[in-house]
Amino acid sequence: MKNPLSRRAFLETSLFAGASTLMASRLAFASAPTDARFVFVLLRGALDGLSAVPPVGDPDYAGLRGQIALAKTGEGAALPLEGPFALHPSLTFLHKSYAAKELAVLHAVASPYRERSHFDAQNVLESGDLRPHGSTSGWMNRALTALPAGKSPEAGVALGANVPLAMRGPAEVASWSPTKVAALDDATLARITDLYARDPLLSRRLADALESDAIANEAQAAATAEDGEAPMMNTVVERDAKEKRGYNARYAETARAAAGFLKRDDGPRVAMFDTTGWDTHANEGGAQGQLALRLRGLDAALAALKDSLGPVWRNTVVLVATEFGRTAAINGTRGTDHGTGAAAFLLGGAVAGGRVLADWPGLSRANLLDARDLKPTRDLRTVMKGVLRDHLAVPEGALDSKVFPDSAAARPMDGLIRG
Amino acid sequence: MTATQKDTAAAIAANRFGLGARPGELAVIGADSTKWLLRQLKGAPPVLKGEGLKPSAETLAKVIELRKEVQAERREKKKDAGDEQDKVVTALKLPAVYRPVYIDEVYARFSHSVSTDRPFLERLTQFWTNHFAVSVDKIAVLGIAGAMEREAIRPHVTGHFQDLLLAVEKHPAMLLYLDNPASIGPNSKAARFVGKRGNGRKVGINENLAREILELHTLGVDGGYSQADVTTFAQAISGWSIGGQDNGRRLAKLGVDNGTPGEFLFREVFHEPGAKKVLGKSYGDNGVRQGETILRDLAMRRETARHISTKLARHFIADDPPKAAVDRITRAWLDSKAHLPTVYEALVESPEAWEQPLAKFKTPADYIYSSYRALGIPLREKRRALQPFESLGQRNLMPGSPAGWPDASADWDGSSALLKRIAWADVVAQRMGDSRNARDLAPQLLGATLTDDTAKAIARAESGSQALTLLMASPEFMRR
Numbered sequence: 001m002k003n004p005l006s007r008r009a010f011l012e013t014s015l016f017a018g019a020s021t022l023m024a025s026r027l028a029f030a031s032a033p034t035d036a037r038f039v040f041v042l043l044r045g046a047l048d049g050l051s052a053v054p055p056v057g058d059p060d061y062a063g064l065r066g067q068i069a070l071a072k073t074g075e076g077a078a079l080p081l082e083g084p085f086a087l088h089p090s091l092t093f094l095h096k097s098y099a100a101k102e103l104a105v106l107h108a109v110a111s112p113y114r115e116r117s118h119f120d121a122q123n124v125l126e127s128g129d130l131r132p133h134g135s136t137s138g139w140m141n142r143a144l145t146a147l148p149a150g151k152s153p154e155a156g157v158a159l160g161a162n163v164p165l166a167m168r169g170p171a172e173v174a175s176w177s178p179t180k181v182a183a184l185d186d187a188t189l190a191r192i193t194d195l196y197a198r199d200p201l202l203s204r205r206l207a208d209a210l211e212s213d214a215i216a217n218e219a220q221a222a223a224t225a226e227d228g229e230a231p232m233m234n235t236v237v238e239r240d241a242k243e244k245r246g247y248n249a250r251y252a253e254t255a256r257a258a259a260g261f262l263k264r265d266d267g268p269r270v271a272m273f274d275t276t277g278w279d280t281h282a283n284e285g286g287a288q289g290q291l292a293l294r295l296r297g298l299d300a301a302l303a304a305l306k307d308s309l310g311p312v313w314r315n316t317v318v319l320v321a322t323e324f325g326r327t328a329a330i331n332g333t334r335g336t337d338h339g340t341g342a343a344a345f346l347l348g349g350a351v352a353g354g355r356v357l358a359d360w361p362g363l364s365r366a367n368l369l370d371a372r373d374l375k376p377t378r379d380l381r382t383v384m385k386g387v388l389r390d391h392l393a394v395p396e397g398a399l400d401s402k403v404f405p406d407s408a409a410a411r412p413m414d415g416l417i418r419g
Numbered sequence: 420m421t422a423t424q425k426d427t428a429a430a431i432a433a434n435r436f437g438l439g440a441r442p443g444e445l446a447v448i449g450a451d452s453t454k455w456l457l458r459q460l461k462g463a464p465p466v467l468k469g470e471g472l473k474p475s476a477e478t479l480a481k482v483i484e485l486r487k488e489v490q491a492e493r494r495e496k497k498k499d500a501g502d503e504q505d506k507v508v509t510a511l512k513l514p515a516v517y518r519p520v521y522i523d524e525v526y527a528r529f530s531h532s533v534s535t536d537r538p539f540l541e542r543l544t545q546f547w548t549n550h551f552a553v554s555v556d557k558i559a560v561l562g563i564a565g566a567m568e569r570e571a572i573r574p575h576v577t578g579h580f581q582d583l584l585l586a587v588e589k590h591p592a593m594l595l596y597l598d599n600p601a602s603i604g605p606n607s608k609a610a611r612f613v614g615k616r617g618n619g620r621k622v623g624i625n626e627n628l629a630r631e632i633l634e635l636h637t638l639g640v641d642g643g644y645s646q647a648d649v650t651t652f653a654q655a656i657s658g659w660s661i662g663g664q665d666n667g668r669r670l671a672k673l674g675v676d677n678g679t680p681g682e683f684l685f686r687e688v689f690h691e692p693g694a695k696k697v698l699g700k701s702y703g704d705n706g707v708r709q710g711e712t713i714l715r716d717l718a719m720r721r722e723t724a725r726h727i728s729t730k731l732a733r734h735f736i737a738d739d740p741p742k743a744a745v746d747r748i749t750r751a752w753l754d755s756k757a758h759l760p761t762v763y764e765a766l767v768e769s770p771e772a773w774e775q776p777l778a779k780f781k782t783p784a785d786y787i788y789s790s791y792r793a794l795g796i797p798l799r800e801k802r803r804a805l806q807p808f809e810s811l812g813q814r815n816l817m818p819g820s821p822a823g824w825p826d827a828s829a830d831w832d833g834s835s836a837l838l839k840r841i842a843w844a845d846v847v848a849q850r851m852g853d854s855r856n857a858r859d860l861a862p863q864l865l866g867a868t869l870t871d872d873t874a875k876a877i878a879r880a881e882s883g884s885q886a887l888t889l890l891m892a893s894p895e896f897m898r899r
Binding site for chain 1: 556597598601602603622623624625626627630634640646649811812819820822828829830831832833834835836837838839841842845872873876880881885888889892893894897
């Protein structure tokens with residue numbers, strides 16, 4: 001396809017019988033019921049919350065953390081927040097966002113899951129259910145179906161080849177990632193569309209793919225036409241651009257692609273992407289090292305998201321969360337093992353930020369869960385529910401039963417969104 | 420078997436149990452699909468052949484040598500950066516050593532997959548490789564993950580599970596992937612030695628391998644073990660390490676054997692002494708045999724049998740595995756004491772496996788293998804040959820986590836994934852041009868699963884290459 005817009009035109013004018021109705025992707029809307037945007041960034045592998053948001057003022061912190069403890073002052077010192085808390089020195093964009101009151105930091109949070117399997121924990125975090133494998137759909141998708149104004153469900157987009165569990169379910173969700181091979185011509189595509197006429201799954205998927213491809217291509221074409229050169233970036237993004245390699249650069253690219261979808265008036269309102277590599281069992285590092293590098297990539301990706309969203313950032317909330325935390329003490333290989341209480345971030349122009357939201361249990365041995373993990377004092381679902389209710393206007397009744405089954409006791413957190 | 424089932428059986432055997440039909444394969448299978456499958460299990464599994472394949476110990480020894488060079492260089496320059504810095508420098512140099520080895524390995528595997536006439540055996544092999552996943556996004560295993568499949572998995576695919584299990588858990592790739600080589604018991608000789616030196620360095624257990632053995636490799640996450648079982652089991656396998664590594668150098672002062680570089684080594688000085696209680700049973704301390712005995716017991720447990728039977732049924736029958744089939748396979752496992760050919764036989768003889776054609780959505784690797792087999796696509800230069808795995812989203816030996824690649828339609832049928840597949844099929848079809856006749860091929864590849872719609876679309880295509888694209892993009896070729 002030579003012209004990015006022609007594939008879209010083709011969708012609307014397909015000559016093949018049946019194709020035009022089958023191609024009716026529900027991804028794009030003339031008028032969406034809400035201006036609010038929501039992005040979920042899932043960190044798979046269990047982010048070490050005690051390094052990302054080190055409680056440097058906790059009397060037990062330095063002892064437990066040994067060689068990987070972050071310093072309060074001096075070279076490579078953590079970036080101060082309120083109380084005993086600080087941010088990892090890699091998280092410079094987040095630190096600025098905190099100062100700008102666009103970042104709320106959550107600590108000692110956890111999903112209802114209390115075992116230590118990554119895969120079951122991710123399943124619970126994504127499904128919104130109480131038990132692993134309790135549901136084959138995800139909380140974000142069910143939230144989309146519960147939006148008040150839509151006659152048809154509002155759409156979302158997952159950045160990646162496939163749709164992660166959190167976004168699976170009855171509402172239409174496309175996946176998008178760059179498809180390099182673009183030689184496919186319209187005539188062949190039309191015949192394949194026809195061939196899928198009796199296959200509901202494949203026909204729906206193909207229609208969504210073509211639609212999101214068109215949107216992404218338009219966004220890219222528009223960005224290039226607008227200014228010919230890269231927009232003004234903050235220093236983190238610039239630094240990452242110089243490092244144009246590996247995961248870190250790819251995550252920033254993904255964030256920009258997400259923004260391309262979200263900033264359209266008629267585009268999806270909800271997006272999700274995930275990142276991996278957080279399972280730091282050995283040689284985790286402190287101010288420098290393995291985790292520091294990953295955090296820098298995450299920080300740069302979030303900066304890129306803000307940068308690309310432009311004015312839409314004002315209406316945006318980004319939730320960054322992980323399946324569980326890691327052990328309070330380092331292990332024998334200068335890393336940390338699977339734990340429980342974790343850190344999370346709420347970021348965006350719509351967030352009532354500049355705060356650390358934590359009922360801090362402390363790190364003394366008596367206060368640790370099973371004498372090893374940070375004790376969770378807040379159910380992560382209360383945060384998700386607060387955002388969905390106050391930002392996307394999902395009715396509370398639906399949140400308690402449909403979006404997060406049997407969760408009435410986990411009350412939505414108040415005051416997360418700027419009034 | 421009903422008449423329709425008989426018609427679809429050969430296609431199911433070739434496409435779901437195998438790696439995708441090659442022209443003529445359905446005719447070879449003939450009327451007795453089960454027999455064709457079981458025949459492939461007879462005789463020694465084939466040894467992978469290919470340019471550049473070498474033992475993992477040789478590759479690892481090279482890396483250990485590299486680290487020594489880095490150390491020597493530093494000492495010459497009299498820098499006082501120390502051990503950690505050396506590790507970083509070595510890590511930066513690793514990819515240059517490892518990447519060519521990785522490419523040779525996965526190319527040999529790809530080449531075998533598209534040409535083998537024992538495709539069921541190869542699918543089983545790769546099922547186990549995924550069950551015991553090590554992912555090459557961890558650079559430390561990039562050069563030895565392929566060798567693990569050749570050295571620990573292939574020789575045991577038609578043996579007993581307990582031998583397979585032991586071979587895998589003792590392989591350097593698995594030990595490195597799940598951080599066991601430097602896991603040190605808190606009361607071990609090494610820990611006491613370090614404690615005496617009193618420089619504040621902390622040593623201890625790393626429970627990663629123990630946890631994943633219980634959760635992923637044997638019992639399964641609902642297999643009834645506790646955190647205490649994980650910790651104790653980790654202590655039992657502390658000392659399961661690799662020969663020639665640096666941490667042996669420091670211990671040379673204790674007169675400790677540093678083993679053969681790159682090979683499994685039980686480091687007695689790392690091992691947590693004493694009897695260990697795992698899953699309610701006490702295991703006396705007899706060195707390396709303590710962990711081995713626990714593994715052998717795990718292999719025979721009902722939970723393990725059920726966990727792996729469920730995975731087999733999901734892989735070969737349906738995303739939502741029928742209970743009757745899982746029960747049957749589990750029983751075969753327990754009755755035969757985990758004799759794998761008996762287990763496979765129970766699988767292929769499950770009527771459920773033949774009732775629903777096209778029940779599985781192909782993974783990208785399935786799609787690539789079956790396309791190559793279907794069209795007889797010649798393999799290109801190594802790096803280019805491996806490109807499709809990257810562009811379709813399933814890089815070889817890189818599932819990204821010890822859980823391996825997921826195995827259900829929803830994990831692979833995203834809209835973007837589908838478009839990439841179609842786009843790739845189109846490029847391949849154009850490359851093959853008129854050299855293949857899709858109209859002749861379709862019934863040979865899809866047998867009774869070929870629909871009238873697809874046959875018609877192929878017949879009406881405006882060019883030979885478009886017909887091939889339609890064949891590869893068809894709903895029945897997307898599934899197995």
